Amino acid sequence: MSEQQNKGEKQYISRRDFLKGAGILGTFAFAGPFFGEPLQQIMRGNVWEDDLHGIGTANEDYGAGDIIYSTCEQCNTHCTIKTFVKEGRKGQPYSSLVRKIAGNPYSPVTTQPFGPLDYATAVAVAAKGKATLAVEGRGYRGGRTCLKGQAGIQTAYDTMRIRTPLKRVGPRGSEKWISVSWEQAIDEIVNGSSDLGTPGLKSMWAFAPKEKVMGDWEKVKKGEMTQQQFTEKYKDVLIDTKHPDLGPKSNQIACLGGNRRDFMRDRIWLQGVGSINFDDHGSS
Numbered sequence: 001m002s003e004q005q006n007k008g009e010k011q012y013i014s015r016r017d018f019l020k021g022a023g024i025l026g027t028f029a030f031a032g033p034f035f036g037e038p039l040q041q042i043m044r045g046n047v048w049e050d051d052l053h054g055i056g057t058a059n060e061d062y063g064a065g066d067i068i069y070s071t072c073e074q075c076n077t078h079c080t081i082k083t084f085v086k087e088g089r090k091g092q093p094y095s096s097l098v099r100k101i102a103g104n105p106y107s108p109v110t111t112q113p114f115g116p117l118d119y120a121t122a123v124a125v126a127a128k129g130k131a132t133l134a135v136e137g138r139g140y141r142g143g144r145t146c147l148k149g150q151a152g153i154q155t156a157y158d159t160m161r162i163r164t165p166l167k168r169v170g171p172r173g174s175e176k177w178i179s180v181s182w183e184q185a186i187d188e189i190v191n192g193s194s195d196l197g198t199p200g201l202k203s204m205w206a207f208a209p210k211e212k213v214m215g216d217w218e219k220v221k222k223g224e225m226t227q228q229q230f231t232e233k234y235k236d237v238l239i240d241t242k243h244p245d246l247g248p249k250s251n252q253i254a255c256l257g258g259n260r261r262d263f264m265r266d267r268i269w270l271q272g273v274g275s276i277n278f279d280d281h282g283s284s
């Protein structure tokens with residue numbers, strides 16, 4: 001190919017590129033009002049602009065002082081988590097903002113299948129993770145959570161988030177609720193609600209040991225004790241004195257616990273409250 005041909009080709013391509021470019025600009029001019037912000041970001045040279053998308057960049061590096069270790073409350077599993085928190089903006093409602101949620105790298109709960117960091121690892125080292133964010137695009141800085149756990153940020157700052165207890169004010173299923181204070185909610189849960197006609201936990205918290213109750217029940221069946229005597233003896237503690245197998249009144253209270261809550265189940269629920277009704281929920 002001659003030099004002239006080369007020049008011509010270059011000129012031709014250059015014109016075509018110009019026309020393509022003009023077309024794109026025309027499209028931008030037309031579409032601008034609809035896609036203004038993304039286009040502005042491209043023009044500024046940072047498609048993943050942090051302030052707008054919250055994706056995070058190498059500029060938003062953090063250290064141990066920016067981390068709070070906590071537990072996820074997105075479900076009853078209560079996974080161990082690590083949150084990166086930064087200062088909120090002036091004039092905005094939040095004094096600090098959670099920017100990232102990950103699993104706690106020290107915890108066996110959220111580091112499967114790799115295993116937790118050695119507990120002797122300094123928090124400053126743990127904060128930096130095992131890789132370079134700027135080079136590798138990720139830092140391996142935390143353990144794992146499920147997606148619902150990571151969405152905790154959305155829950156925390158959801159403008160529709162329910163911040164106070166809700167009390168039903170219509171019949172069940174009517175979907176009518178009012179906001180009440182925590183004090184009122186606790187009082188009605190413990191002592192009962194006169195307007196709803198619901199009993200309080202206080203009236204259900206009664207216990208009798210199974211061996212003693214069933215021993216007496218055997219006597220009733222053998223005719224060594226009357227039903228009336230049995231009822232009189234246990235009417236305040238059993239759900240139904242004609243069906244002692246239903247157990248104490250405390251069995252009317254159920255706890256929806258979570259995975260790995262054995263301590264809560266055994267010490268607080270079974271031995272403390274005296275109810276056998278504890279349901280494990282698990283997802284990880």
Ligand code: SF4
Binds near residue numbers: 076078146
């Ligand atoms: S399973 Fe997911 S939503 Fe539930 S506590 Fe763990 S991270 Fe949070």
